[in-house]
Amino acid sequence: MDLVLVLVIQVLFAMASLALISVGLAVIFGMMRVINLAHGEFLMLGGYSAIVANQHGINLWIAMLVVAPLVVGAIGVLVERTLIRFLYGRMIDTMLATWGLSLFLIGLITGIFGNTTVGISAPLGGMAIGNYRTSIYGLVVIAITAVLLVAIYLVLRHTRVGLLARGTMQNPNMAAALGLSPPKVYAVTFGVGAALSGLAGALIAPISGVFPTIGIAYIAKAFITVIGGGAAILSGTVTAAALFGAIQEVATYFTTPVFGVVITLAAAIVLIRLLPQGITGRFFKRWL
Amino acid sequence: MSARTWNVAGLALVGVIGLVAMIGLPQWLELSSLLDVTVYLILAILALSLAVVWGYGGILCFGQSAFFGLGAYAYAIAMFNIGESTIPFVLAIALPAAFAALLGYFMFYGRISDVYLGVITLTVTLILFNAVNSTAGPEYRIGEARLGGFNGIPSIPPLNWPGVPDSALDLNDLFYVSIVLLLAVYFGLRWLLVSRFGRVMVAIRENEQRTGFLGYDARLYKLGTFALGGALAGLAGCLFANWGAFVSPTIFGLGQSAQIIIWVIVGGRGTLIGPVVGCIAIQWLTAYLGSAQLSKASLTQIVGPTVANVLSSTLGIADFSNTNLVLGAVLLAFVLLVPRGVMPTLRDLVRLPFARRRPARDLVPDKAEGTT
Numbered sequence: 001m002d003l004v005l006v007l008v009i010q011v012l013f014a015m016a017s018l019a020l021i022s023v024g025l026a027v028i029f030g031m032m033r034v035i036n037l038a039h040g041e042f043l044m045l046g047g048y049s050a051i052v053a054n055q056h057g058i059n060l061w062i063a064m065l066v067v068a069p070l071v072v073g074a075i076g077v078l079v080e081r082t083l084i085r086f087l088y089g090r091m092i093d094t095m096l097a098t099w100g101l102s103l104f105l106i107g108l109i110t111g112i113f114g115n116t117t118v119g120i121s122a123p124l125g126g127m128a129i130g131n132y133r134t135s136i137y138g139l140v141v142i143a144i145t146a147v148l149l150v151a152i153y154l155v156l157r158h159t160r161v162g163l164l165a166r167g168t169m170q171n172p173n174m175a176a177a178l179g180l181s182p183p184k185v186y187a188v189t190f191g192v193g194a195a196l197s198g199l200a201g202a203l204i205a206p207i208s209g210v211f212p213t214i215g216i217a218y219i220a221k222a223f224i225t226v227i228g229g230g231a232a233i234l235s236g237t238v239t240a241a242a243l244f245g246a247i248q249e250v251a252t253y254f255t256t257p258v259f260g261v262v263i264t265l266a267a268a269i270v271l272i273r274l275l276p277q278g279i280t281g282r283f284f285k286r287w288l
Numbered sequence: 289m290s291a292r293t294w295n296v297a298g299l300a301l302v303g304v305i306g307l308v309a310m311i312g313l314p315q316w317l318e319l320s321s322l323l324d325v326t327v328y329l330i331l332a333i334l335a336l337s338l339a340v341v342w343g344y345g346g347i348l349c350f351g352q353s354a355f356f357g358l359g360a361y362a363y364a365i366a367m368f369n370i371g372e373s374t375i376p377f378v379l380a381i382a383l384p385a386a387f388a389a390l391l392g393y394f395m396f397y398g399r400i401s402d403v404y405l406g407v408i409t410l411t412v413t414l415i416l417f418n419a420v421n422s423t424a425g426p427e428y429r430i431g432e433a434r435l436g437g438f439n440g441i442p443s444i445p446p447l448n449w450p451g452v453p454d455s456a457l458d459l460n461d462l463f464y465v466s467i468v469l470l471l472a473v474y475f476g477l478r479w480l481l482v483s484r485f486g487r488v489m490v491a492i493r494e495n496e497q498r499t500g501f502l503g504y505d506a507r508l509y510k511l512g513t514f515a516l517g518g519a520l521a522g523l524a525g526c527l528f529a530n531w532g533a534f535v536s537p538t539i540f541g542l543g544q545s546a547q548i549i550i551w552v553i554v555g556g557r558g559t560l561i562g563p564v565v566g567c568i569a570i571q572w573l574t575a576y577l578g579s580a581q582l583s584k585a586s587l588t589q590i591v592g593p594t595v596a597n598v599l600s601s602t603l604g605i606a607d608f609s610n611t612n613l614v615l616g617a618v619l620l621a622f623v624l625l626v627p628r629g630v631m632p633t634l635r636d637l638v639r640l641p642f643a644r645r646r647p648a649r650d651l652v653p654d655k656a657e658g659t660t
Contacts, residue, residue, distance in 0.1 A: 035403055086624060091403050092348055093623050096553065099350075100619030103546055107613025216542055220414040223407045258422035265415045269408055273398040 002130025007253070009129075013138045015245030016145040017204065021218050022225035022237050023148065024197030029226055030233035031169045031189050034084060035095045038102040039222055040215020041109075042194050046072045046201025047210035048109065051118050060123055065144075068202035069195040076194020080187045088186075102215065110212040119209035141203055148199070153234055165189055221261070224268035230278020239279045244268060294639065299478065302561060306471045314460060322463055324575070327531050328568045329466040334524035335551040335567035336473050336560060341517035342549075343557040344481060346493030347510060348402060351409035353544035354416050355384035355518040359525025360535040361420070364444045368433035371445070372453040380526035381519045388518025392511040399507075410545070417540040440536025444529050457530070466527055470564075473520060477560055489513050543612070550619050556629025565631060570618070574611050 025039045036042075049071040053063035083101065087094045124136040156162035165185055168175040172182040201210075208214065225244055229236025247267050252260030275282050313325055338352045362383040366376035391412060395405050424437025433441065447465070449455045457465060480486045491499040492506045500506050529535050538544065547570065555566025626633060 035407070083620070083624070092406075093627065095348075095350075095403065095406055096549065097620055097623040099546060099549070100616045100623060102616065103543075103612045104616025104620060107610040107616055111610050111613060216414070220411045224411060227404055227407055256422065258418055262415050262419045265411050269394060269411065272400060272404065272408065273394045276398050276400050276404070 002132055005129050006132045006134055007249075009134055009138065009142075011246055011249045012142050014249045015242050016142040018221060018225050018245045018248075019149065019237055019241035020141070020145045020200045020203060021197075022222045022229075022241060023152065024193045024195070024200060025222045026226045026229065026233045026237045027152070027196060028190060028193035030231065030236070031165065031193075032088075032186060033091065034088075034190070035091060035098070036193070037095055037098040037219070038079070038105060038215075039197055040217075040219035041102045041105040042072050042076065042197035042215075043201030043204070043218055044109065044210060044212065044215045045075060045105070046198030047205035047214065048113065048118070049198060050202035050205055051120055051210060054120060060120065064202040064205070065199065069199040072198025072201070073191045073195030076197075077187050077191040079194070080190035084190060085183065085186065106212050106215070113212065115212060117209040117211040120206050122206040137206060141207075144203060148196075149234060149238065152196075156233075220265060224265060224272075228268050228271050228278055230275070230280035230282075232280035232284060235284045236278055236280040239284065243271075243279070298561070299475075302474065303471075306467065306474075310464065310467045310471075314463060319459060323459055323531075326459070326463045326466050327528070328571050329463075329470045330524055330527040330531055331551075331571060332564045332567045333466075333470050333473050333527070334521055334548060335555070335563035336470075336477060337517045337520035337524065338548050338552050339555075339557075339560055339563035340477055340480075340520070341513055342552055343559065343563070344486070344493060345489050345510060345513035345517070346402075346496075347514055347517075348406050349409045349514070349517065350406045350545055350549065351411075351413035352517065352521055352548045353540055354409070354413045355388055355521035356525040356528070356544070356548075357416060357420075357535070357537075357539040358384040358387055359522030360529040360539055361441070361525075362522070363526040363529045364441045364535050365430050365433040365435075367445050368441075369431040372451075373445070373447045374450045377447065377450075377526060380529075381522045384522030384525070385515045385519035389511060389515040392514040396507040396510045396514070410542070413540055413542065413545055417537050417542075420540060421537040436536075438537060440534055442534050444533045444535065446530050446533070447526075462527070462530055466531075469523065469527070473523070474560060474564070481560075485509070485512070546615065546619070550615055550622075552629075553622050553627075554618065554629055556631040556633070559629070559631045559635075562629050562631030566629070570615075573614070577611065577614060 021043060024042065025036060028034055028036050028039075046068040049068040050060075050063045053067040054060050058067060079101065083097055084094065087097055122135055122137040124140065126133045127136050127139075156166060164175070164180060165188075168180060168182050168185040169189075175185070176182055204218075208217075221244075225237060225240045228244065229238075229240035244264050244267070248260050248264040251263040255263070272278075314322060317325065334352070334356055337355070338349065341347050341349050341352070359380040363376045363380035366379045367373060370376060391409070395408060400408065420435065421438050423435040424439060426434065428435040428437070435441070446456045446458075446462070448457065481490070488499065488504050488509050491502075492504070492509055496506045525539070528539070551567040551570055552563045553566075554570060555562030555564065622629065
């Protein structure tokens, strides 16, 4: 019984962390059709922002939940204004440019912080479940992810800002005719996506530590989640994260963590072959 | 001059440069420099593999290094098991080609869009990297060959002439083999591009739907192009394993994939000579940066004291010879400023004085023409 509970928590955590690292990418891809290959580096920057802020005496929770999203969000807006906006509608070029940005950021951060792992210990300690121990922080990450997803849903569905954003994405010309400025909406949307990535990177930092190339470890997972999920931002991310998180944990349980990831990625390729439009291309079509 | 004259002139020029390099370089260069040149030539074959897949097939493969690595590993593993290089050499080409065909079946017959294709090839590279990286234990072996995980496979036996196991190639021979194979691949691809297959391939790049309406199975042609790219990358991988007598999983890494893309985009998509030039230039640049260790002093000479101070004191950057930083900046600059690449731009500059009259504007850009 205890073992089952621990395993359930682990599977839930795998799903939550997949959803967490993917949601920023999903917002940018789902809303703007921009494939951001520097997504992993946004996660990395989030981790570094939180750790550096913490080292300068800022409370860890504020550093993770406030400072990291703000810093990376600002970087996101900067990137959109200086780079992405010249490349709208040129998807391949956007991918190449963001890949260049990714390498550039890895190089820059390696130059500043060196090629070493910086860590902060996970707060809140552990908790006993029968004979097993589990980290409370893992549960907090699951809870924060759930809150975050609900918040994104509410903003997109029930606020004026969300309505304007969705309207601009559907038909920029009409939005412009109604007096909205699509470039501003794009910049803000990209910034929000980057901020979400920064938050995710900060929340993951206590678990994995941060090093300049950490983005590479996450980027494939984030991409298969977003692409496996398909066009709908939220339901796609959630269903794909649930599916791949479960596959990953079960595969890890029977083999090793490395092969767990390998099997997950292979499963994702098969899934894309079967459902080229992703899960939400076939199911949950009308969802957000 | 007509496009045809230019094509012949370009071919002749490449042939002459190739011959001069083949005869001259071993006499002008020390053995160590010749070794550096050899690896440029090997990587140039890798660049050509993506040049044809991306530049002419229109398939953006972010994971060309997967086939490169597979070729190297296939050669190494087969070599330890067989000991005579004829079969390993064939395997190093056939296995990546077969793998590319399998992957291509998933992607092209699944009718996946270009963008997803990029992400899938990227994912496959990462899968291979992760999988091979974790095979360090002694239990991971194929026949006589230990996979070695992140340690890689050291002391790989060199190639020998087919059927003569004692005639192992030395480093001089490897140079000749590499340059002959590079020239063969280059001229072979030039021939392929004017053949029926090549014409259809370019037609699919230009307009897949219309080519389909004309009765060509675009999926099959793309599969063929992709498998050909895999085979060429595997050939490069086999030579690369020979060159260093060593392979490690970093060969599958994202950094390697990024470099191949950068060679092609810097040299110019839709040309064959461009990626070769881009490859050699970028490799030379990274080797130079790696050895020069750009210190603050040398940086001061380049960008002036103010910028150097700002960079080193505010950002705390001590080591400027960072390959990722430079490659990233090069890629960004070319995508934004010179998206066509160096060679197409140069080509137009060279042809300008010879043009009968200055063309006002390319109304229909003729991409198939001028494949130098």
